[in-house]
Amino acid sequence: MGNRQQATGNRQEVESKKKLGIATIFRRDRWLFPLLMGLTSRTLIVIAMVFIAPLLSVPEGARSVPQGWGVFFAWDSAAYHAIAVEGYHYVNDGQGYNVAFFPLLPLLTKLVMSLGLPFDVAATLVNSFAFLGALFILYNWLESCQGKSVARWSTVVLAWCPFSLFGTVIYTEGLFLLCSTAALTAFHRQRHFLAAFWGILATATRITGLAIVPTFLLASWRKRLPFRAYLASFLSSGGLILYSLYCWLQFNEPLAFLKVQKAWQPEQDFFGQGWLIMFGQILFGHANMKAGILIDPWHPLMIITIGILGFLLGEFRDRLPSVGVDIGFSLLFLALWLIAGDPFLNTVMVLGGIYVLWHTRKKIPAIALIYAFFSFCIIFSSGRTTSAERYVYGIISTSIALGIVFQKYPRWGYIVTVFFALLLFLFGLRFAQQQWVA
Known part of the structure; x- marks a missing residue:
């Protein structure tokens, strides 16, 4: 009799855990916050690209803004x-x-196109x-292992980062982030x-997905x-292997996707030339770098002045209100962006990503840190x-690391998010006008 009661109690306990598990999965806060961040940031993109961009004059060298869904179609x-539509060549x-x-x-797009939708829409x-x-996956993963605050801030970073534009236009960022994040989770x-299933899909989406293999090992x-x-x-690695097999059978060249990479990249005289040029553009300006001599002394002078002000602000930050220090650094950062432009933003994205990963190395999930290391190796190779x-934006680890930082310093989180929203809007306008974004 006692054994029967115990068995009945065990079954009830199992059923209770199942119900609790289902309830946890469908908890409102587990889908509402990421949905809110996703929809609001995508709404800003749509407003910029569909409604605002057609009203603006087209800059010199840009194309007229396409109609409807065509605004999401450019470059790659x-x-x-x-x-x-035609297959590989x-x-x-x-x-x-x-x-x-x-x-x-393109495979998934072709599948959706079979429902009768045009390519742009699909x-x-x-x-x-x-x-x-x-x-959704990022939020639920981090809430279970890092807490709700880190989960929310990381989701905010991923949704509002200006390069999240490529999670909506016809690029692979959204798909790659889904597959790689699901694989790591x-x-x-x-x-x-x-x-392994999600890893196969990630390595079938872009070559940087290969970082998942050594990460798991x-x-x-x-x-x-x-x-x-x-x-x-x-x-x-199955996605890459299957694609390589296809190239072998179709073109008698299993590494065709690697052999054409050089043609898609600008020529460089030596390894790392692009980085040297970009640093030079930040320090000396486009005009001086293009001319090869100092024809615009104001640019380096302003950069030096901002550097000195930043140093002084850091030295005397203990004597100033914390709010004033944060506002001061924010204004200096804004000035650097207005002066140096995209090269400055790109450098901050790459080197700043490395810094926040190193800064949070003891708090970030180990597998995310390992994945970031191998991903950066591929990018720098x-x-x-x-x-x-x-x-770098496509490395989910950088969003997690920044979420950990903002969880500790929420004021910086709000400041950066506002700046992100501004850039996201501007990037949307530029992409709609067929201007280069990233």
């Missing part, structure tokens, strides 16, 4: 359109063929819904084969995980700066 979007002649672009986005919906999915929770070794973890690590800031 043309390559994904060609793949979805490649000849080993040193030219830039669309085989450089990985297949998952591709935009695929990337946008994937981006929202990434926000699953592996962190030791759901290894689910992690190193994490498995550090934690002495069972064999299935190592197996999942190797399986995660080319020695080029083209789109480096956008690739």
